[in-house]
Amino acid sequence: MTDVAQRAGVSVKTVSNVVNDYPHIRPATREKVQKAIDELGYRMNLAARNLRQGTTGIIGLAVPELSLPYFAELADSVMRAAEARGLVVLIEQTGASRQHELDVLTSERRQLTDGLIFSPLGLGPDDADELKVPYPLVVLGERIFGGDWDHVTMNNVDGARAATQHLIDRGRRRIAVAGAHAGETMGSAALRVLGYQAALAANGIPFDPALVIEGGLWHRATGADCVYQLLDAGTEFDAVFGLNDALALGALHALHARRVDIPRKVAVVGFDDTEEAAYSAPTLSSIAPGREQIADTAVDLLMQRIAGSAEPFRRVVADFTLEARESTAD
Known part of the structure; x- marks a missing residue:
């Protein structure tokens, strides 16, 4: 900063005011200091400044x-x-x-x-x-x-309830859940299953535990495995609620692999509205949180x-x- 001040013919304080964008600097002075900064390749010592300010x-x-x-x-x-x-x-x-x-x-x-x-x-x-x-x-x-x-x-509970209601409004009654976590009482999985159950109850649809498929990490492979479990067990279902988009996208993959028509036979909804949801085949309905x-x-x-x-x-x-x-x- 001293070198810049000498090159510009100003005080070190003036250079400091310029680099810290102090407003009350004459344009000619600011231009002169900036020219010296550019010529010398000066860069502010951020560590020293932050140390003075007490933040990084x-x-x-x-x-x-x-x-x-x-x-x-x-x-x-x-x-x-x-x-x-x-x-x-x-x-x-x-x-x-x-x-x-x-x-x-x-x-x-x-x-x-x-x-x-x-x-x-x-x-x-x-x-x-x-x-x-x-x-x-x-x-x-x-x-x-x-x-x-x-x-x-x-809003996990209300978001999941809206996702489930969306499926119910389209005539779905056997709605499977992909990615539940057994024994969880607090967390996204537990709260989203609560929202799912609330939507069923509000529409007089009995809760069937066989439709709630557990999964560990919420990856695409987990969602695919959940759907394969349903299909291999012969469980009747006409929709899948993936507790996040990765699970729902995995469910889409499994349904495609087993040649199940989407959404005519099985509708699918996810949660998170990640960018991929808008580019899957078919594009994925999802809760944007x-x-x-x-x-x-x-x-x-x-x-x-x-x-x-x-x-x-x-x-x-x-x-x-x-x-x-x-x-x-x-």
């Missing part, structure tokens, strides 16, 4: 698995929301492992970030104390409710906490819409 300009994002389309697209949305606010995002994936999630919360990398947006799958309600961290935190998802942190989530709203809200809440906000912690539930496509066409 970097936030963390921890998600279970970037190979799952929803989390990949969520990460993209968070990065774009952060960039629009002058922030950089450090992304980590935990593999939905409880230990890896604990490691993320206590990692030395937290010294590099001003705060963390955290989407846990391995941690549960009994781990709430683990989230009492000494830095700004925004939690995504359904795993942990309450506590001294902001929480942004999607408000991904952009989730990303924008999470970044804004985190920025407020980084800035020292003492407002009460918030729980925000994003809006959802149903995107009807060919897989459930009349």
Whole structure:
């Protein structure tokens, strides 16, 4: 900065004002300093500036698995929301492992970030104390409710109910579920099955446990396996609700492989409205859970906490819409 000041014939303070975009600088002075910066190839020492300001300009994002389309697209949305606010995002994936999630919360990398947006799958309600961290935190998802942190989530129950109602409105009565998690009481699978059951009950359709097929990780292969189980068992069904789009896309694959007409014989709906849903064959009806709203809200809440906000912690539930496509066409 001293070299730039000497080249431009101004004070070091004037150079500082220019590089920090101080508004009250004469255009001629700004032009002279900028010319010296360009000639010398000067770059601001961001580490030193951030040290003075007490922030790094970097936030963390921890998600279970970037190979799952929803989390990949969520990460993209968070990065774009952060960039629009002058922030950089450090992304980590935990593999939905409880230990890896604990490691993320206590990692030395937290010294590099001003705060963390955290989407846990391995941690549960009994781990709430683990989230009492000494830095700004925004939690995504359904795993942990309450506590001294902001929480942004999607409307799983009502979204799943809408997906099921969409199928019922098209005359479907034997609606299978792909990807349930046995024994789960809190989490996306449990909440979406609750929404499914609520829609059945509201329409006087008996709940049949044989139609709820369990699956582990919500990958395409899991969705295909769920449908193969139904077909091989001879279970009668006229629709499939994949608890996420990857499961639903796997279900489409299995139905194609067994030459089952979609949607005439079996209609299919997913959840998450990932980009792939609009380009599958047939295109996939899906619940859009408000991904952009989730990303924008999470970044804004985190920025407020980084800035020292003492407002009460918030729980925000994003809006959802149903995107009807060919897989459930009349």
